[in-house]
Amino acid sequence: MNRGLRLRRRSTASGLAAGSFGNERTANVPRDTRWIPRALAVLLGAHCLLGPVAEAADVDRVWRRLYADHLPEYCKYTQSLPDHSRGDYGHPLSTGKYRTLFGEAWHHLHHYCFGLDLMYQNAKLTPSVELRRGNLAQAVREFDYVIDRSDDSMVLAAEIHFKKGVALMGLEQYVDAVESLTRAISIRDDYVPAYLALSNYFERFGDLEQATLIAQRGLERAPDTPVLRKRVAELTRSEAPGSRSSDSTVAPSPSR
Secondary structure, eight states: OOHHHHHHHHHHHHHHHHTOTTOGGGTTOOSOOTHHHHHHHHHHHHHHHHHHHHHHHHHHHHHHHHTTTTSOGGGGGSSBOTTSOBOOTTSHIIIIIIHHHHGGGGGGHHHHHHHHHHHHHHHHTOOOHHHHHHHHHHHHHHHHHHHTTSOTTSTTHHHHHHHHHHHHHHTTOHHHHHHHHHHHHHHOTTOHHHHHHHHHHHHHTTOHHHHHHHHHHHHHHSTTOHHHHHHHHHHHHHHSTTOTGGGOOOOOOOOO
């Protein structure tokens, strides 16, 4: 074997022993790579600690920009916001206070928040009649989703039936609307918004006697309610002989 070939083999062997594999760019790679798993563990731990913080910050930004002015605070901590971005479901308020308050229904309550947002969009932002009716119909479906998965003991049960009744009124599905409002009162006999909505409905259709009766019944159940007291006084004056409202003709019974 000639001398040049022996030198090249010796050089290659030396490089392998040094860990360079004959490549100058890898010649300075440290032999001890035990630091790599430790570094990865540190990075993973940082992600586990900072990831939820970053997600919570994202939720907070979306919440303040889109929903804080018209949705209840608890909606922020449900599984999903109305734009289908994630809610702050892992927050201590979600896992503690609200889960205790709403029970099993808490897992489904984002659908109620969806419905509330649709009704807000309807009242404030949606110009088209067709879109408004579509929003109301979808809101009813969202409310029904929660109703079907909870019972009357849930703290928001009366409110959800009331909101469903309001949406059905907007859809001119009056029989179903009256049924939902009446259900809200059967769940909570002091639920003032449902009495007002029913009273307004009967006044609208010319039945002042029924409108007054419902307002009086609500005032009996919730005597310290100025808005009901005012409502009863207004209707009583309207029913007085010779008043303009008392001469109005009764509208036909509403239909579905």
